[in-house]
Amino acid sequence: MSIADWPESERPREKLLRHGASSLNDSELLAIFLRTGVKGTNAVDLSRQLLQEFGSLSALLGAPLPQFKTRPGLGEAKYAQLMACAELAKRALSEDMRLGDLLTSPAQVKDYLRLSIGRRDVETFVVIFLTAQNRLIEVEEVFHGTLTETRVYPREIVRRALQRNAAAVMVAHNHPSGVCEPSSADRVLTDMLKRALDLVDIRLLDHFVVTGGQTKSFAERGWL
Structure with a gap:
């Protein structure tokens, strides 16, 4: 089932806007980043599959590009976006550490x-x-x-x-x-x-x- 067909209260983006990012689990947060799934799999289900295959969110963030690209629907553009998110998180932590x-x-x-x-x-x-x-x-x-x-x-x-x-x-x-x-x-x-x-x-x-x-x-x- 497409996420668009879900009740609005269960859709990751609407849930984040209403309750904040901390209310979402890892697969829901990742689904917002991915934006779309692949044929026959919505973004949330794809996110669950990725987290299961890689073992954890941190393992996914640390995956090298060749491993990342083996999964349908994932390519260099999404890899670059994911690495940029990880780097932003690291820099934000570094700024906080200075304070x-x-x-x-x-x-x-x-x-x-x-x-x-x-x-x-x-x-x-x-x-x-x-x-x-x-x-x-x-x-x-x-x-x-x-x-x-x-x-x-x-x-x-x-x-x-x-x-x-x-x-x-x-x-x-x-x-x-x-x-x-x-x-x-x-x-x-x-x-x-x-x-x-x-x-x-x-x-x-x-x-x-x-x-x-x-x-x-x-x-x-x-x-x-």
Whole structure:
């Protein structure tokens, strides 16, 4: 059945306008983005199928173009629109992060990290430089590695923190494997980095391990 034949209160666009975007589920929001379905499948049903096939909304947002295009009704134009939506969300989160104390808004930091590096297919190490009031100075991707590892040099992070006159840092890296649990190597690196930063009176506030669907915090586990 076409969405136009649905009761008006159940149509995604009308529902959003009446009750707000938060009242819609993932498939309804995606249907508004897609606008149209394909032959025999309306936009909401197509959205449900896509979310089931990709596994999650974050997986769909992180899909490479060749994988995205294998589905009928999806092409380069829709891929470009979807990537633009994801980038807008990331930039909006970045703007919000600049306005407040990041220690009081860890969920915001986690969302930003999931959007920015969670779906990368190589390890990426990110440093978030902060003022003494825990305000954002800059987010920088400082190291990139292979599928399974990246080489992180504490002295390089210390040097960059001093250049920015940072009073504190948070660090993060992704696990391309999709397994979000910190490894023993992650813990060793964190200890090394904390000791190096302590020597120049810069606080290491957290280390996040990130995948497309999860973010694990060292600070929340009491490891810092």
